[in-house]
Every structure is written in C-alpha cells, then in structure tokens.
Amino acid sequence: MRRGRLTLLVLWLATLAVLGLFVTRHLTVSTDLRSFMPAPTTPDQRLLMEQVGEGPGSRLLLLAISGKSDEQAAALSQQLAAALRKDERYAQVLNGSFDIGALDDALLPYRYLLSPTLDHQALDAAYLRDELEQRLDDLSSPAASMLKGLLPRDPTLEVLKLAERWSPPKSPEIVQGVWFSPQHEALLLVLTHAAGFDPDAQAQAIDGIQRDFDALPAHAGASVVVSGPGYFSVVANTQTRGQAEWIGRISTVGFIVLLLLAYRSIGSLLFSALPIASAALAGIGALVLLFPQVHGITLAFGFTLLGVAQEYPIRVLSHRRAGESAVQSVRDLWPLLLTAIASACIAYAAFFASGVSGLQQLAVFTVTGLLVAGFSTRYLLPYLLPDRVRDVANMGWLIRARRFVDRLPRPRWIPLLVAVATVLMLVFAQGPFWQNDLSALTPLPRDLLLRDARLREALGAPDVRYLLVLQAPDEQGVLALSEKLEPAVDALVARHAVDAVELPSRYLPSEAVQRARQQALPDRAALTRALAEAEQGMPFQSGLFSPFLDDVEKARSLPLLTPQQFGSSPLGQRVSAMLMQRDGHWLGLGTLSGVHDVDALQALARDSGGDVRLLDLKGAAESLVVDYRARILHALLGATALLVIAIVVALRSVRRAWHVLAPMTLATFLVLAVERVSGVEISLFHLVALILAAGLGLHYALFFERDTGDAAEQRRTLHATLVCVLSALLVFGMLAWSTIPVLRAIGLTVGLGVAFHFCLSILMAPHARQD
Amino acid sequence: MLSLCANASAPEDAATARALVASLGRPAPARTPFAEARFMKMLDKPLVVSGQLAWLGGDKLERTVEHPTREVSTIGDGEVTQQREGRSSRSFSLKRAPQLQLLLDSFVALLGGDASRLEQAFTVQHSADGADHWTLTLTPRDAKLAQTVSRIDIDGSGNEPHCMRMQEADGDVAIDLLGAYAAKMPATPTRDALAALCQGG
Numbered sequence: 001m002r003r004g005r006l007t008l009l010v011l012w013l014a015t016l017a018v019l020g021l022f023v024t025r026h027l028t029v030s031t032d033l034r035s036f037m038p039a040p041t042t043p044d045q046r047l048l049m050e051q052v053g054e055g056p057g058s059r060l061l062l063l064a065i066s067g068k069s070d071e072q073a074a075a076l077s078q079q080l081a082a083a084l085r086k087d088e089r090y091a092q093v094l095n096g097s098f099d100i101g102a103l104d105d106a107l108l109p110y111r112y113l114l115s116p117t118l119d120h121q122a123l124d125a126a127y128l129r130d131e132l133e134q135r136l137d138d139l140s141s142p143a144a145s146m147l148k149g150l151l152p153r154d155p156t157l158e159v160l161k162l163a164e165r166w167s168p169p170k171s172p173e174i175v176q177g178v179w180f181s182p183q184h185e186a187l188l189l190v191l192t193h194a195a196g197f198d199p200d201a202q203a204q205a206i207d208g209i210q211r212d213f214d215a216l217p218a219h220a221g222a223s224v225v226v227s228g229p230g231y232f233s234v235v236a237n238t239q240t241r242g243q244a245e246w247i248g249r250i251s252t253v254g255f256i257v258l259l260l261l262a263y264r265s266i267g268s269l270l271f272s273a274l275p276i277a278s279a280a281l282a283g284i285g286a287l288v289l290l291f292p293q294v295h296g297i298t299l300a301f302g303f304t305l306l307g308v309a310q311e312y313p314i315r316v317l318s319h320r321r322a323g324e325s326a327v328q329s330v331r332d333l334w335p336l337l338l339t340a341i342a343s344a345c346i347a348y349a350a351f352f353a354s355g356v357s358g359l360q361q362l363a364v365f366t367v368t369g370l371l372v373a374g375f376s377t378r379y380l381l382p383y384l385l386p387d388r389v390r391d392v393a394n395m396g397w398l399i400r401a402r403r404f405v406d407r408l409p410r411p412r413w414i415p416l417l418v419a420v421a422t423v424l425m426l427v428f429a430q431g432p433f434w435q436n437d438l439s440a441l442t443p444l445p446r447d448l449l450l451r452d453a454r455l456r457e458a459l460g461a462p463d464v465r466y467l468l469v470l471q472a473p474d475e476q477g478v479l480a481l482s483e484k485l486e487p488a489v490d491a492l493v494a495r496h497a498v499d500a501v502e503l504p505s506r507y508l509p510s511e512a513v514q515r516a517r518q519q520a521l522p523d524r525a526a527l528t529r530a531l532a533e534a535e536q537g538m539p540f541q542s543g544l545f546s547p548f549l550d551d552v553e554k555a556r557s558l559p560l561l562t563p564q565q566f567g568s569s570p571l572g573q574r575v576s577a578m579l580m581q582r583d584g585h586w587l588g589l590g591t592l593s594g595v596h597d598v599d600a601l602q603a604l605a606r607d608s609g610g611d612v613r614l615l616d617l618k619g620a621a622e623s624l625v626v627d628y629r630a631r632i633l634h635a636l637l638g639a640t641a642l643l644v645i646a647i648v649v650a651l652r653s654v655r656r657a658w659h660v661l662a663p664m665t666l667a668t669f670l671v672l673a674v675e676r677v678s679g680v681e682i683s684l685f686h687l688v689a690l691i692l693a694a695g696l697g698l699h700y701a702l703f704f705e706r707d708t709g710d711a712a713e714q715r716r717t718l719h720a721t722l723v724c725v726l727s728a729l730l731v732f733g734m735l736a737w738s739t740i741p742v743l744r745a746i747g748l749t750v751g752l753g754v755a756f757h758f759c760l761s762i763l764m765a766p767h768a769r770q771d
Numbered sequence: 772m773l774s775l776c777a778n779a780s781a782p783e784d785a786a787t788a789r790a791l792v793a794s795l796g797r798p799a800p801a802r803t804p805f806a807e808a809r810f811m812k813m814l815d816k817p818l819v820v821s822g823q824l825a826w827l828g829g830d831k832l833e834r835t836v837e838h839p840t841r842e843v844s845t846i847g848d849g850e851v852t853q854q855r856e857g858r859s860s861r862s863f864s865l866k867r868a869p870q871l872q873l874l875l876d877s878f879v880a881l882l883g884g885d886a887s888r889l890e891q892a893f894t895v896q897h898s899a900d901g902a903d904h905w906t907l908t909l910t911p912r913d914a915k916l917a918q919t920v921s922r923i924d925i926d927g928s929g930n931e932p933h934c935m936r937m938q939e940a941d942g943d944v945a946i947d948l949l950g951a952y953a954a955k956m957p958a959t960p961t962r963d964a965l966a967a968l969c970q971g972g
Binding site: 540544 | 849850869919
C-alpha cells in the first residue's frame with residue numbers, strides 16, 4: 001500500500017513535471033489587449049481595433065527633458081534624437097530641429113513635385129528674379145551662413161518650404177534649435193513601431209528611450225519623462241500586476257494558514273494542492289495545443305475562475321470519516337461532486353459561445369482545468385491521502401456552529417423579501433447601469449494625465465479620440481480626396497473648430513498633382529534662359545546655379561513618387577501610417593489636434609457624401625464593449641438554461657433543483673443590486689466575477705441541499721463549506737481593498753457573492769428544519 | 772604694426788587687452804550705426820548694407836538694416852528672428868548660424884566691457900601701434916566654430932571700435948564699419964581698401 005502510494009505520487013509529480021516542461025517550452029503569451037476584444041463587426045470598430053494599437057496617434061510617445069539649462073537640454077534633445085533615430089524600434093523621431101538630411105539625396109529632386117510652389121507659380125524669369133533678390137537680402141542678413149550652402153542647388157528654397165509644411169501644424173516654441181515647452185523642457189515626439197496597446201512591446205520601447213538617455217555623456221542631473229497612450233498602457237499594466245501580485249502573496253499565505261488550521265495536516269495540505277496544480281497545467285497545456293498564442297488576460301481570469309476547483313479537495317478532506325478510507329469517502333461524495341463539476345463546466349463553457357477568442361481561450365482553460373481537478377480528486381488524490389484522519393464532525397466548535405445554523409429561523413417569506421428588496425434596489429439605483437468605458441477600470445494617476453495634456457498641448461500632438469477617415473477605391477483616390485478636402489479643412493482651422501488637421505496629401509500629393517507640377521517644370525534650355533534673364537545685373541557668379549538646373553532637369557523625368565517608394569524613406573513612414581488597404585478599398589487617416597467643434601467636423605464628413613467619416617474612437621470602443629457584453633449575456637442565458645436542465649437531471653427532481661437554483665439565482669441578483677445601489681457601474685469584469693461567484697454559490701447550495709439524514713455528515717458539509725467560503729472571502733476580500741478598480745470590481749463582486757450565496761443557501765436549505 | 776605686438780610680453784599683453792576691453796564698456800542699451808560689406812565667393816561683388824546695431828542688454832542684439840531694404844533681426848536666447856518688410860518673420864536657431872553666435876559673443880562682451888567673457892569664447896591677441904590705434908584679434912576657442920569662422924579682427928582707437936572684420940574659413944569675409952566710420956563706406960568697396968581704412972584710417 002505504502003509503496004503503491006509512493007509510486008502514484010512519483011508518477012503524478014513526473015506527469016506534472018513533463019506537462020510543466022511542455023508548457024514552458026511552447027507557451028507564448030500575448031499582452032496585446034486587442035486579442036482579448038471581440039471580433040469587430042462594423043467598419044468603425046474594425047478601424048478602431050487597428051487604430052487602438054497601430055494608429056499613428058496611439059503609437060506616439062511624448063518626451064520631455066528637464067533639469068538642465070535650455071542650452072544643455074537642447075543638446076541632450078539632439079543627442080537623444082540622434083540615438084533613437086538609429087534604433088529600429090522607432091519609426092520617427094522629431095525634436096523640432098529641421099534636418100535637411102531627412103530628405104535623402106535621391107529624393108531631393110522630388111521637392112519640385114512635393115512642394116505646392118509650382119501650383120500657382122511658373123519657374124520663369126520674373127519669379128526667379130524675385131527669389132534671387134530675396135536671396136541677396138538673405139545673404140546680407142544673419143541667415144546668410146545658414147543658407148549659403150543651400151543656395152546653388154535650391155535658390156527658391158523649396159526644401160525649407162517643405163520643412164515648414166511637414167513640421168507639426170502647431171509647433172512648440174523653438175529654443176536653441178529644438179522644441180521647448182513653456183516650462184523649459186526640451187520636447188520630442190517618438191513614433192514607435194510597437195502597437196500602442198501592447199504593454200510589453202511599449203515597455204521595451206520606453207525602456208530603450210530611458211537607456212539611450214542614460215547613455216548620453218551629459219545626462220547627469222537631467223531627466224526625461226515619457227507620456228502617451230503606450231506609456232499609459234505600461235503604467236496601467238504594471239500597476240495592476242503589481243497590486244495583484246502583492247495581494248496574491250498575502251492571500252496565499254492566509255489560505256495555507258486557513259487550511260492548516262482546518263485540517264491540521266501538512267500532508268493533506270500538500271496533496272490537496274496537486275489537483276489544482278494539475279488543473280492549471282492541463283488548462284495551459286490545452287491552450288497551447290489549441291491556440292497559437294495565449295492571452296495574458298485569459299490566464300489571469302482563468303486562474304481566478306479556477307478558484308472553484310479548490311473546493312473539490314476541500315470537500316474530500318472535510319468529508320473524511322474516522323476509520324473510513326479516503327477512497328470510500330470520495331465514492332460517497334462523488335455523485336454530488338460530479339454534479340458540481342458538470343454545472344461549473346457548463347457555466348464556464350458559456351464563454352466559448354461568445355465568439356471572442358480571448359473568452360474562448362478562457363472557456364477551454366477553465367473547463368479543462370475543472371475536469372482535471374475533479375477527476376484527479378476522485379481517482380488519484382484519495383490513494384495518496386493518509387489513512388488515519390481526524391473526523392472534523394466531532395470538533396466541538398463545529399457541533400455548536402451546526403446547532404446555531406440549524407436553529408436559525410427560516411421563515412418562508414425570506415426569499416420573497418430578498419427578491420422584492422433586490423428588485424427595488426435595482427429599480428431605484430442611480431446612475432448608468434453599465435460601465436462601457438474600459439479605461440475607467442484602469443485609471444491613471446491624475447498627475448500623469450495632466451502632464452500628458454500639457455505636453456500634448458505644447459507639442460500640438462494629435463488627439464487620440466477623433467480621426468478623419470477618407471475612403472476611396474485606390475491610394476491615388478485617397479490622396480486626391482485628401483487634396484480636395486484641404487480647403488474645407490483649412491477653413492475649419494481658420495474658424496478654430498479644430499487647431500490643426502494633418503491629411504495624407506500634406507506629405508504626398510496625388511500622382512495627378514505631381515504630374516501637373518512636373519509638366520509645369522521648364523526644360524533645361526528654357527530654365528537656363530529664364531535664369532540668365534533673372535540674374536541680369538545681379539552679383540551671382542556665373543554657373544553658380546548649375547546644380548539647380550540639374551535638379552530641375554532630373555525632376556522633369558522622374559517617375560512619380562508612390563506611397564511605397566516614399567514610405568521607404570524616414571520621412572515617408574509618416575505617410576505609410578496614414579494610408580491602409582481594407583476590403584478592396586483604401587483608407588486615408590487624417591489626424592486632428594485640439595478638436596473644439598465636433599459638429600463642424602461631422603458636418604464636413606456629411607458634406608463629403610460618405611467618402612469622409614469622422615471616427616470617434618471612444619464611441620467605437622464603447623460600442624464594441626456593448627457588443628461584447630451582449631455576447632456574454634447571450635452566452636449566459638444559454639448556460640443558465642443548460643444548467644437548469646443539468647441540475648434537474650442530476651437531482652432527478654424539479655423541486656430539489658429549485659432548492660439549489662433559487663438561492664443561487666437570488667444571491668447573484670442580490671450582489672448586482674447591492675453594487676448598483678452603492679453606485680457601482682457594471683463592467684465586463686463584474687460580469688465575469690458574478691459568474692465565478694455563481695459557480696461557488698451553486699456548490700454551496702448543492703451540498704446544503706443534500707439530505708443525508710446524518711447529523712455528523714451535515715456537520716462535515718458545514719465544515720467544508722465554511723472552509724471554502726472563508727478561503728474565497730480571504731482571496732477575493734483582499735482584492736476588494738485594491739485601489740485599482742478592475743481588481744476591486746472582481747474582489748468586491750466575488751466577496752459579496754460568496755457571502756450572499758452562503759447565507760441564502762443556509763437560510764433556504766429545505767430540510768435543515770427537520771434536522 | 773603687428774610686429775610691435777610680437778615683442779610685447781604675453782602677460783603684459785593680456786593685461787592691456789583686458790584694460791582695453793573694460794574701457795570699451797557702455798551701459799545698455801547701446802546703439803551704433805554700422806555699414807557692412809560682405810565679400811563672398813559666390814558673388815562677383817560685395818553686398819553692402821547699412822543700418823544700426825544695438826546691444827539691448829543681456830544676451831540680446833538687434834541688427835536693423837535700413838539700406839537697401841529694411842530688415843530687423845534680433846539675436847538672442849539661442850534664436851534669430853528676422854523681420855523683413857512685407858514678409859512673415861523667420862526664426863531659426865543660433866546653432867545653425869555659428870557666425871552669429873560668435874558675433875553675439877564678441878559684441879556683447881565688448882559692449883559690456885566684459886573681458887573674461889570674451890576670453891571664454893576666444894583667444895584674444897592685442898596689438899597697438901604707437902599712435903592711438905589698436906587691434907584685437909579674436910580666435911574662436913571652440914574647434915567646431917573655428918571651422919566656420921577663423922578669426923575676428925576688431926580695430927579701434929581710444930575707447931571707440933571702428934571696424935569688425937569676420938574672416939570665414941571658406942574665404943568669405945564680412946567687414947563692418949562702426950560708429951562714425953559707418954559713413955566712410957566707399958561706393959564700391961574692396962577688401963584691401965576697407966582693410967586699410969580699418970587699420971589706419
């Protein structure tokens with residue numbers, strides 16, 4: 001017997017080790033929040049899903065360097081920008097200094113096709129004369145030294161015109177050649193390649209910035225702060241993870257102490273951990289086999305929901321009788337345990353029907369876990385447990401507790417009263433019922449938000465809420481549409497409806513416009529003549545402008561600049577981020593800064609006849625959450641129906657099923673009502689927590705409903721339930737104290753739920769009166 | 772004339788230079804008329820402008836051109852702002868115009884009579900001929916700046932600077948006649964004529 005036990009233990013542990021090895025080898029965890037979101041259904045939602053992570057707005061980090069004199073901060077800004085530009089994690093780094101090198105040599109002749117000069121101006125003698133006169137003024141002005149090098153190649157200064165056109169629409173003040181805030185911080189804009197809402201990737205990008213900054217020779221005494229959506233996702237992530245971890249550690253210790261007190265046996269405690277460990281590993285194993293990537297939230301939720309499985313070994317331990325083998329105890333308990341396992345599986349399987357990949361993973365993980373925990377509790381655990389145990393039924397306090405419970409008055413009107421109170425509370429609760437704003441669940445410290453607003457204002461960085469979406473059959477159509485829109489948009493900016501709008505055509509004109517500009521370029525002979533005429537009587541050396549003649553000649557025969565070609569240059573990456581192909585058509589994104597009049601923008605979109613839309617990312621996100629919730633609720637409805645059938649079949653009695661399901665249902669709605677009355681708006685996380693609590697409550701009701709006709713067995717039931725309730729209260733009650741709403745939502749809901757389910761199961765248990 | 776300075780002992784020379792710079796100090800705001808001739812390789816003949824230079828105190832200079840076209844430039848706080856009649860103003864960083872940084876450094880130090888500031892930015896050589904005339908030769912200490920401006924010569928007599936010659940590394944040179952000398956700008960200036968004017972009048 002002893003040897004058999006050891007073999008079993010070794011085999012079990014070995015299996016777990018192999019499973020553990022398999023899991024650690026193959027598990028890839030994705031932290032991208034979007035994969036936990038439902039599949040978008042409307043075009044706006046689809047765009048949102050992309051924009052949330054990939055849009056230029058959400059990938060933008062705002063940097064501020066402070067703690068040094070303007071001059072030193074400016075130098076640090078330049079050095080940091082240079083270091084970041086070399087790093088391939090960053091698509092674009094702007095700090096206000098115009099870098100002529102950004103338009104590389106091969107693209108330089110394109111300046112005549114990109115700059116709007118030729119739209120209203122021919123390169124004729126009169127224009128050149130005027131420009132050259134201005135250049136002479138420039139040469140005798142303080143700007144001379146800056147322009148001297150540029151002049152032979154670009155006497156009309158097209159490069160500077162483009163630089164002006166491409167700098168952010170509302171630039172910050174330039175001090176010492178770089179952007180500065182009114183608070184004397186040097187400002188930078190960094191566009192990451194990583195998606196904005198992928199906290200891990202963003203953490204790496206932000207870490208890279210800090211590292212590059214710390215590597216600058218003169219950084220001592222100065223500091224760089226980062227802001228933006230990517231940074232916020234990192235902060236929210238670490239905050240939540242940090243609190244969850246320390247709360248988890250405390251409650252684990254509490255949980256172990258509780259079990260030791262309850263069973264006074266380290267062996268039992270250690271062995272009872274095996275089913276849970278097997279459940280978790282098997283759950284992850286199933287995910288690894290079925291899905292290419294496992295979502296981080298799935299795992300977090302999954303471990304929470306798996307808490308139900310801890311009940312199985314606890315029930316076995318509490319129901320052991322003195323002198324009876326563990327195998328026999330489990331056999332007696334098994335029908336009820338099986339009902340409990342099956343019903344929890346049905347409830348969790350509801351997530352699978354949601355059609356959301358994150359929730360489907362959750363269903364696979366929890367159902368696998370529950371089955372493994374249940375069956376290992378039945379067929380493996382009893383063979384390991386020590387033969388001799390203390391029967392909890394004879395403990396003095398338990399006898400007194402059972403007596404107290406049995407003596408509780410159980411008037412028939414209690415359920416009715418609770419039901420009426422619940423309905424009244426739900427009806428009269430103030431405020432909106434649902435919380436649709438997911439960001440409210442991981443709020444950011446106020447000073448971070450204020451700092452972000454301040455930097456965003458100073459940098460004129462685009463709003464992350466609104467986007468103009470331009471739609472056309474092809475890329476050129478989008479660019480043409482964008483050009484057509486420019487006058488209307490300029491009018492809106494002039495009216496202060498919006499501070500600035502950045503359209504794709506600002507960076508890259510359509511081929512039609514490029515072609516028109518190209519055709520407006522004079523041939524070499526004509527330009528030489530015009531230049532000679534313009535230079536008449538001017539002191540410029542003869543032949544000085546031949547690089548200019550060469551460039552214009554080259555520009556005349558250049559193939560038109562395509563988004564692909566432009567996109568491969570550092571400057572053109574901006575355009576690539578603004579153009580995308582979707583379902584056979586192309587979309588262009590216009591970013592907006594400082595939106596003051598949403599109606600005016602909506603009117604602009606309406607007047608376009610459907611080609612231009614104003615996308616409200618917040619609105620789209622909320623509609624997505626509403627969708628998401630509808631799916632969960634539908635799935636739950638189905639699960640409830642299945643659950644009723646399962647319980648009726650298992651108990652073979654509608655009346656008994658009623659005694660199990662009524663307290664559970666009532667308690668669930670009571671939790672909802674109490675939370676609503678205390679002003680809590682119900683979010684997805686509350687729903688998930690309610691489901692867990694309902695699963696636990698179902699167990700309590702099932703066991704309390706069981707009529708064994710044996711007072712000692714009833715005491716064991718109470719003991720098991722008390723241990724379960726206390727451990728759940730311990731784990732989730734701790735979470736309820738968290739300052740992070742998402743953790744508080746789960747903790748409070750499960751904590752309240754466990755308490756209500758327990759009380760109502762006892763008060764509504766049918767036969768305690770006769771006991 | 773320069774041979775004289777070669778004989779002077781170094782510490783003594785430095786002391787005289789300091790005393791001279793201190794004597795040049797004026798209370799801000801200090802204004803002086805100027806006429807500038809700029810000789811550039813890319814031009815057949817020099818560009819001549821005239822107007823007023825003003826030290827507004829602190830690190831701020833204002834350069835007002837009255838002829839041939841009106842233009843006001845302010846140099847200070849790391850930035851240059853240019854305002855030309857009938858056009859929108861243009862700003863750029865001093866970093867991109869190192870000549871201006873040197874102009875600012877030398878001018879502010881001279882008008883402030885601040886010898887130590889001058890010595891911070893430049894190595895200063897002083898030479899004087901027997902008469903009243905002196906020359907301060909400033910060489911930028913910053914190697915990078917020295918790549919664009921090789922030196923600045925300032926000529927004067929008594930406590931009046933007359934001339935400022937900025938020699939750029941690429942061979943271009945800008946000669947500013949200051950104060951009463953501003954009126955002496957010839958109609959068609961040449962480098963030699965102006966040098967002679969500056970060095971002896």
